[in-house]
Amino acid sequence: MTEILRLEGLTKLYKGKEGLKRAVDNVSFTVNKGEIFGLLGPNGAGKTSTIKCICGLLKFEEGEIFIKDNSIKENRSKGLRHISAVLEGNRNIYWRMTVSENLNFFAGINGLSKRSIANRMAYLLEAFQLTEERNKIVNHLSRGMKQKVAIAISLITDKDIILLDEPTLGLDVGMSQEMRIILRKIAKEEGKTILLSTHDMKVVEETCDRLVIINKGKVVAYDTMENLKKLFNQLIYRIVLDKNLTPKARSELKHYINSDINEEEVELRLSLQSPNELFGILSLLQQEALGLLALDRLNMSFEEIFMNLIREAEGDEISI
Amino acid sequence: MKYLYSFLAMCMKEWIEWKRYWFNSIIGLIIYMIVFISIFTGAQYIGQNNFALGESMEGFLIGYALWFMAMGAMSDTANSIVDEARKGTLEQLYMTEIPFTWLLISKNIISTLIYIVIFFLIINVQMLFTGISLNIDAISIFITLFIGLFSLYGIGLVLAGIGLVFKKVQSLLGATQFILIGIMIIPSVEAPLVKLLPFTYTRHMIMSIMREGKGLLGFSSVDYFYLVGISTLYLALGLAAYRIAEAQSLKKGMLGQY
Known part of the structure; x- marks a missing residue:
């Protein structure tokens, strides 16, 4: 070109x-x-x-x-x-x-x-x-x-x-x-x-x-555009639970979750390095007797990618 | 050819704008005539024939028409640049291959022609109304005014530059009206410093043509030296001042703001 x-x-x-x-x-x-x-x-x-x-x-x-x-x-x-x-x-x-x-x-x-x-x-x-x-x-x-x-x-x-x-x-x-x-x-x-x-x-x-x-x-x-989208849209999962996270589950999942979790949280957005990490997460949820209502892989909109890049540049934590 | 086409484009725009705003232009002329008639009638009533804008009624008639034209010419440059900045089109004019200075000079040439036509129009109406006869040597008046008006465009450029940087110039433009009145009533151009004032020598030559019947050949080379020299000097000063303001504006990104 x-x-x-x-x-x-x-x-x-x-x-x-x-x-x-x-x-x-x-x-x-x-x-x-x-x-x-x-x-x-x-x-x-x-x-x-x-x-x-x-x-x-x-x-x-x-x-x-x-x-x-x-x-x-x-x-x-x-x-x-x-x-x-x-x-x-x-x-x-x-x-x-x-x-x-x-x-x-x-x-x-x-x-x-x-x-x-x-x-x-x-x-x-x-x-x-x-x-x-x-x-x-x-x-x-x-x-x-x-x-x-x-x-x-x-x-x-x-x-x-x-x-x-x-x-x-x-x-x-x-x-x-x-x-x-x-x-x-x-x-x-x-x-x-x-x-x-x-x-x-x-x-x-x-x-x-x-x-x-x-x-x-x-x-x-x-x-x-393609590469920028690829940066963020591969490994984001949405998990909906039937009840709130237990203290143990909250503690162990903390590093996967970028958005703030409050006590009422039943929907989580997880950022994973590899899809295989899902096995461990699901097993933990099962151990803690938390029922799984939904599990989706998310495609980030360009707006979310943009906001993340801006936050990243400003030194804030990236939210998913 | 590029410069010619850009000049023609500026002509076309001036004509279109005049057509669109003809009512405003006509009203301006009517107000001018009403003020003139009021002053003239008032002067006749109190029996004075030797006051204010000239040594005689002829002088007043010419001086007043020149003042009206000079005001328009001077404020035209400043107003048009400030108006383009306000509308946002000034930036577009700066982005053409043709230098902005050329576009500005084109506009001034067109404005000069329009103002001279207006001058002839109003001076004829005034003569008709007052019964005063003046020497209308069209060629001599046209050439003298055409050259002389550029000194006022120089002042207009200074005002436009101030407008670009400091934005509001209306009060300054208002003040210049009175300075121009001062220039129009100066009785003689004998004093060296008076000669150097913008448009003073032009006014002096126009008075000589219209009152004394002088033609272009009746003026000396010294007269032409002052006419051309002063116009060139003020235009150059105006362009230099505008350039300084323009540089400031380009540094601060203010060309499109008002």
Whole structure:
């Protein structure tokens, strides 16, 4: 795979009341051509700062960003030739202009003539189901429609990399799903590279090929979706008992159980190193005269994986 | 060609926005005319013909129209940048291959043309209303104003830069109205420091064209040196100040905030 974007030790400092704060702290990752790459993290993790550094909208103190091997620090405009972005939802559009006026304007300020983008504009309007809305003032469109217009604008200049900051923020379930389909379509049919920042697990789970998880400015995980899922979803079992754990059983099972156990606990979530450990556990439960009502193997949702990685990074115990 | 297309795109946007907000523009002009008529009628009533915005009624008429146009030109740059920052579109303009400075200059050129058209419009209506006759040498006035207005864009850029960093500039813009009134009533440009004030020399030359019937060929090279030099100086100062503010804004990530 061809590398198209590379971050090397990116560090962004902000001056605060308590001195310098590292909003982005030594972040490194690469994005390959044609992939959908996720930048995931809780609010305030440093996602938007990272995206803005890539766009050249935020000066960074340390590290380097290379877009198609062009250093953004040394030659910002050369790097920007390959990038377009939708920042903070859909704030990249003029709400008092129509859909086609917006598309024409953004193509124009990027040095493209009206004639040269005519076909591409027709294609994008069709692809985003905006043909009927082309002459409507953006302010009169729904939030989801505005978001589609914003993404269409980022594609009108036909650049290689599209940066999307929270593309599904504030969208309803249906529109969010439609947006995920659109993103996959852009990557597949247009061959575009998409870097999206979000805290919407569903978007990441359904669209991203690889991702980096950041928290408090630092990289917590950086891998393919598949590998990150494998990390956690293999050996988690749910056991439901007919009565509370005895003191002996509680004591012996303690190291398997990551969630807090209280006196009333009859449902347990166990994290095992090997499925064979189940034999010992079941035998213990039998000795203690505890009846087994249910035993399931759990598949962790990506949200749980994410939360665990964040907790792990913060030094907390992982909960299952 | 890229620069030409971006210029045309800026033209298109200005035209679209004017079309959408025509009511606001017309109301602005009507209010201007009402204020003008009130001052003019008041002046006639008290029998004074030599007050405030110029040495004579002709001077007042030109000075008042110039002041209106200058106010618009100066606040236009600051307001448009601050407005783009508030809407979030400023960041998009910064992400184009075409330098933002070019987009800004394009916008100023378009605004200049619009303001000159407005100037001609209001000066003609004023002449019609007052019965005062002035020399409307369109080419001389156009060229002088076109060059002279860039000194005010320089000031507008300083204000826009302040707006980018400190956000609220409305009170500052309000204060500049009074500074501009001061510039419009300066009777002579003989004092060296007065010559260096923004737009003062432009006003002086416009007065000469419209009141004394001077044409472009009637001005000396020194006059042109001051006209072009002062506009270039203030535009350069404005761009430099804006660059400093822009660097601060890019460091703090404030381009998209207001």
